[in-house]
Amino acid sequence: MHCKRINLKRRSLLTGACFAAFVFAGAAGSACASDYTPVTDARLANPEPGNWLMTRGNYKGWSYSALDQINTGNVKNLVPVWSFSTGVDSGHESPPIVNNGVMFVTTPYTQVIALDAASGNLLWRYKRKLPEGFSALHNTNRGVALYDDKVYVAGLDAVLVALDAKTGKVVWETPVEDWKTGYYMTMAPLIVKGKVLIGVAGGEFGVRGFVEAFDAKTGKSAWKTYTIPAPGEPGSETWQKADTWKTGGGGTWMTGNYDPDTNTVFWGVGNASPWFGDQRPGDNLYTSSTLALDGDTGKIKGYFQYHQNESWDWDEMNAPMLVDFQDGGSATKGLFKPARNGYLYWLKRNPDGSISYLRSEGYVPQNVFKSIDKVTGRPEIDMAHKPATGKAAQFCPGLWGGKDWPYEAYNPKTGLVYIPSNENHCNTLEGKVEERVPGQWWTGVAIPDLHFSVDTKAAFYGELQAYDVNTGQRVWRDLYSGSMMWGSPLTTAGGLVFAGGTNDREFRAYDARTGEQLWQFKTNSGIIAPPSTFEVNGVQYVAVQSGYGVDAAFQEGLMSELVGWQKDVPQGGVVWVFAVSK
Amino acid sequence: MRRLDFPNGPLFGRRAVLGLTLTPLLFGAARADEEAAKMPPQPDDRFVFLTGPKKGQVTQIDDLPLGGPQVQAYPVSQDGTVRNETPLNLVILTRFDPAGLSEETRARSAAGVVAYSGVCTHQGCAVNMWSKDRDAFVCSCHGSVYDPRNGAEVLAGPAPRPLPSLALKPADGAVAVASAFSGRVGGTQK
Numbered sequence A: 001m002h003c004k005r006i007n008l009k010r011r012s013l014l015t016g017a018c019f020a021a022f023v024f025a026g027a028a029g030s031a032c033a034s035d036y037t038p039v040t041d042a043r044l045a046n047p048e049p050g051n052w053l054m055t056r057g058n059y060k061g062w063s064y065s066a067l068d069q070i071n072t073g074n075v076k077n078l079v080p081v082w083s084f085s086t087g088v089d090s091g092h093e094s095p096p097i098v099n100n101g102v103m104f105v106t107t108p109y110t111q112v113i114a115l116d117a118a119s120g121n122l123l124w125r126y127k128r129k130l131p132e133g134f135s136a137l138h139n140t141n142r143g144v145a146l147y148d149d150k151v152y153v154a155g156l157d158a159v160l161v162a163l164d165a166k167t168g169k170v171v172w173e174t175p176v177e178d179w180k181t182g183y184y185m186t187m188a189p190l191i192v193k194g195k196v197l198i199g200v201a202g203g204e205f206g207v208r209g210f211v212e213a214f215d216a217k218t219g220k221s222a223w224k225t226y227t228i229p230a231p232g233e234p235g236s237e238t239w240q241k242a243d244t245w246k247t248g249g250g251g252t253w254m255t256g257n258y259d260p261d262t263n264t265v266f267w268g269v270g271n272a273s274p275w276f277g278d279q280r281p282g283d284n285l286y287t288s289s290t291l292a293l294d295g296d297t298g299k300i301k302g303y304f305q306y307h308q309n310e311s312w313d314w315d316e317m318n319a320p321m322l323v324d325f326q327d328g329g330s331a332t333k334g335l336f337k338p339a340r341n342g343y344l345y346w347l348k349r350n351p352d353g354s355i356s357y358l359r360s361e362g363y364v365p366q367n368v369f370k371s372i373d374k375v376t377g378r379p380e381i382d383m384a385h386k387p388a389t390g391k392a393a394q395f396c397p398g399l400w401g402g403k404d405w406p407y408e409a410y411n412p413k414t415g416l417v418y419i420p421s422n423e424n425h426c427n428t429l430e431g432k433v434e435e436r437v438p439g440q441w442w443t444g445v446a447i448p449d450l451h452f453s454v455d456t457k458a459a460f461y462g463e464l465q466a467y468d469v470n471t472g473q474r475v476w477r478d479l480y481s482g483s484m485m486w487g488s489p490l491t492t493a494g495g496l497v498f499a500g501g502t503n504d505r506e507f508r509a510y511d512a513r514t515g516e517q518l519w520q521f522k523t524n525s526g527i528i529a530p531p532s533t534f535e536v537n538g539v540q541y542v543a544v545q546s547g548y549g550v551d552a553a554f555q556e557g558l559m560s561e562l563v564g565w566q567k568d569v570p571q572g573g574v575v576w577v578f579a580v581s582k
Numbered sequence B: 001m002r003r004l005d006f007p008n009g010p011l012f013g014r015r016a017v018l019g020l021t022l023t024p025l026l027f028g029a030a031r032a033d034e035e036a037a038k039m040p041p042q043p044d045d046r047f048v049f050l051t052g053p054k055k056g057q058v059t060q061i062d063d064l065p066l067g068g069p070q071v072q073a074y075p076v077s078q079d080g081t082v083r084n085e086t087p088l089n090l091v092i093l094t095r096f097d098p099a100g101l102s103e104e105t106r107a108r109s110a111a112g113v114v115a116y117s118g119v120c121t122h123q124g125c126a127v128n129m130w131s132k133d134r135d136a137f138v139c140s141c142h143g144s145v146y147d148p149r150n151g152a153e154v155l156a157g158p159a160p161r162p163l164p165s166l167a168l169k170p171a172d173g174a175v176a177v178a179s180a181f182s183g184r185v186g187g188t189q190k
């Protein structure tokens, strides 16, 4: 329990003063960064239940933990053990990542904070110095990636940074792109066999998206795959107007998932730019698609495009979960995705890494698709609900979709997926042709003209839904009458689902099978970060950052005008860690 | 950064000049240019359009639509150096009937033209949008609304303070800078 090398002065005051010890049976551990456990490919492929080594807990993207010490029987006794104020405002969207007692969280503006996961003591802190005059639409960060003895964070200014996990010192920095042209980075990197994979944001600024892999040791680029083909490459025929591909968007702003069996990376691709499809005729591959990439070379093995000639700002940036489900009576190696376009998708992972369409169904009301082709999955669009240049059209759900970036979760014990979603909202957009200024908003519509609307008489807006992954039946849902839902659920072998996401600052635990709410706790701010769970010295903890901001706060401001919700959800980030009181 | 023959002549790029003659002397001159292009707006600077059909040309008072919307511009020195090496120098110009301006704003205006920093005080995005409903500037990132007729006071949104303003004076059909920005330019990071 005694740390000799790290932050000796500060720690010596606190050594032994483990708050957890007062409340809990079992010695609360005090992790030392000095005996940090290196992260290996084998550990990433099979993470120990006691650790939370990557954003969604495993390569499959389940946000599931096999820990069950906290369960439906005792969750009512969950109490905070420690908390830590990040001192940063705006939207905190990163889960606590934990490796043998050391916790790493990130904050907006690219800070990384390393904490003793049991005591909450600070080990080190990295603050990125952003360039003078820097700006970004979303200042958030969605977490670190761990590999060997390093911690990787994507800098908001499009610089990838490797830190020493023990000290927080910079080991290397690699500029990925020029932020002045509209690129920025917010996702957690993904580690694949010694490489650090990143994606970029900037789909509102007319960038050309890509996924790039860097050598984890040196920071040297290993491969780079654009999400928009250049002339002559396969798919380039779907960009029918000259040069539109150069500024066609296709951001890659959320972390991918990975199938080690076929060495395939599944990465989501965002909206096309500008937003109005008539300005860039064609299907516009691979915008609003899932890409299947070779983990070693980045070569495109396959793809599935959810909707063509994107015109609704429905990014499909979240990678689908890797789930084996029943399809047509047989077990299928599948992909499952609640898409921003309001539909659930069941897709098939083929042995060669390519993706086939199986089936789909709506999980929120949507008025854009007339039908979906049973073989190809291609939707037939109702043109009355497709906005274009000089043509206003209303579409529902609105541009934040049935679900925005928050992750869904899958519990193999219940066979249910838990989907944070929103209904009863629409947008009416009309496009304009705009001159592009690199680094400035370039969607074809100005912020004052987004015309977000809601059904003001609706009984609810946000919800948490549970679907049977095999049958597609909705099993339960919790409806939020006074809030949108911006929280990523965590589900556990203890039969629980944890989620925040509402504007009332609550952190909730549900019975994973029935949806009955078993526990709640009011935090400092609204929770839009994914929770995680871990174990230190035999004690299971649940951790989450509370810190409202970014799109949730912007939308809340609109809702205050439309239906009178509170305008100012308090901001400021705090890490909360809970355990069961004995 | 760009240099232009003041006031209405053809444009040529600094890098193009370098490409022609790579002499140490010119490198020195180029460095001086770069320094000048990073400097904040200086007295007597005029402005050049960032966008539109007159992109790169000096903004004349008559070019500005009466009552908005704003145009985006960068300051240009008397010897033709466009001060666009930092996004912090982005300026928004708007023309109004002077009678509709607050007293303080009118005192800083010239021929009804008002100039503010185009960099949002929230997180530094370009304040390049206009709301017809509110008759006001809107930031392109999170929708902060600023009152152009009254010192760019914040009307709505997350911006913590008004946009800094530049005092102007008339200059042969154009406007020129009369004094430095009224406050610190740029976003606020907590």
Ligand code: FES
Binding pocket: B120, B121, B122, B123, B124, B125, B139, B140, B141, B142, B143, B144, B157, B158, B159
């Ligand atoms: S940067 Fe302008 S409102 Fe946020």
